[in-house]
Amino acid sequence: MSIEKMPRVRLAHLPTPLDEAPRLTAALGGPRILIKRDDLTGLAFGGNKTRKLEFLMADALRQNADVVFTAGAPQSNHCRQTAAAARKLGLRCVLVFTAGQHNEPQGNLLLDQLLKAEVVYTENDDTDAVMEELAEEERRKGHRPYVIPVGGSNGIGTLGYAGLVLELAQQLFERGLSVSRVYFSSGSGGTQGGLVLGARLYHASYRLIGVSPGRKADGVKANVARTANEGAAVLGLPVRFAPHEIEVNDRFTGPAYGISTPESHEAIRLFAETEGILLDPVYTAKAAAAMIHDIRGGAVGREETVLFIHTGGTPALFAYHAELAQ
Ligand SMILES: Cc1ncc(COP(=O)(O)O)c(C=O)c1O
Incomplete structure (x- = not known):
């Protein structure tokens, strides 16, 4: 069955905006950066x-x-x-x-x-x-x-991010753009599971780089492969994913889940000061820290176009006020 035919209730404001981030690019001396604003899905402060x-x-x-x-x-x-x-x-x-x-x-x-x-x-x-x-x-x-x-990371929930791949393809097509890499936070696996499933279904060729907010990469990869396989089973599709096919970066998790790092704090300030975009302290700040590191270190070429998926979580900023206040 195709995703469009699956039972669905409208809860999100879709498509979410695809923003350019030229000041962030300039601050990093790096490539073109696009931000998919899934923090703006709209339901009670939104999020993935x-x-x-x-x-x-x-x-x-x-x-x-x-x-x-x-x-x-x-x-x-x-x-x-x-x-x-x-x-x-x-x-x-x-x-x-x-x-x-x-x-x-x-x-x-x-x-x-x-x-x-x-x-x-x-x-x-x-x-x-x-x-x-x-x-x-x-x-x-x-x-x-x-x-x-x-x-929400089971076969049914995973369909949400398979759907994003199609939504993104449309937005990129309309602007005549393509992206080489996509960075986002990946924890219980359903977001990345949906993305890898969607990329397989709709032939997207960008690298999908999940950044762990806490667990070791192997644990996240196993979650992602499981949810992608469960999503494929819900759709009745004969595709399979193995953990070794999944890309997860766990070098920016810091001491543990929910514990901020100097790099995550810097990412929050950089996005806020250059683009007026607020990240969250638990998930997106660590994912952004990984992207910033790759750009600064030259792993991402200046001719590339990179996408960051802002998966939301901003209400947690207020719970972390003691750590973030200057
Ligand atoms: C803001 C935010 N980003 C990313 C994630 C990770 O998504 P997933 O659990 O689907 O891997 C979560 C999960 O709670 C989240 O709240």
């Missing part, structure tokens, strides 16, 4: 998860769900966008949070409260098991739960 949720929530509605479960860290952008999508569609939303950094009601957690998400904290790292237990309780009470895995 809204593309996945268009397919996941359509599946939830198809199953007549009345309550949606998902899980993450208290500053999860995925949880915030899921809570907003559920509200927009008239469903309850239960968020299962593992204890993490930045637990005060700021940033995404504040927005979750405003969206009246029901929050459950757990010390059990197996959040799938916790969600399943809570979903079973809901079933016993006569409700119809729908469980979305961490990051």
Whole structure:
């Protein structure tokens, strides 16, 4: 089946803008840089998860769900966008949070409260098991739960970023442009899984460089290959991906997920000061740091055109105010 025929609810403002970044190029003495503004997907401050949720929530509605479960860290952008999508569609939303950094009601957690998400904290790292237990309780009470895995990264969610490949092809075609590399943050794998699947389906030849916000590259590659394969299975397509075919850079993750680095802080300031574009401290700042490093180090030729996908996450800036304030 083609992606266009899959059940989908409209939650995102698409296509997202494709911005030029000439001042960033000048500051880096580098190539032409384009920024795909998926921070502007529009739902409750936007971000990449809204593309996945268009397919996941359509599946939830198809199953007549009345309550949606998902899980993450208290500053999860995925949880915030899921809570907003559920509200927009008239469903309850239960968020299962593992204890993490930045637990005060700021940033995404504040927005979750405003969206009246029901929050459950757990010390059990197996959040799938916790969600399943809570979903079973809901079933016993006569409700119809729908469980979305961490990051929305399963075969259905993955279709969101396969769709971006087509959207981008159209935008590049209209401007007579082509790009050689694409940089973006890659964690639970569904974003990159969708991109590699879409690139295979629509014959895109650019390098897809996922930058890890925390995990080692091997772990991210395994997630990406799994989600891409699950996405292909949902579409009934006989294509397969192996982890060694996936490109992931884990040299900018710093000490751990959610912990900023000097390079990520510099990336936030550089994007803000040159282009007026705000990155987030957890995901996009580290992805941008990897791109900046490659440009400065000469790995990217000046004649190339590079695309950065801004995957959102900006509400977390406010939860990180203590680290970012000057
Ligand atoms: C802002 C932002 N960028 C990138 C990602 C990574 O996306 P994925 O989990 O699909 O790899 C996330 C995931 O939570 C995110 O919130």
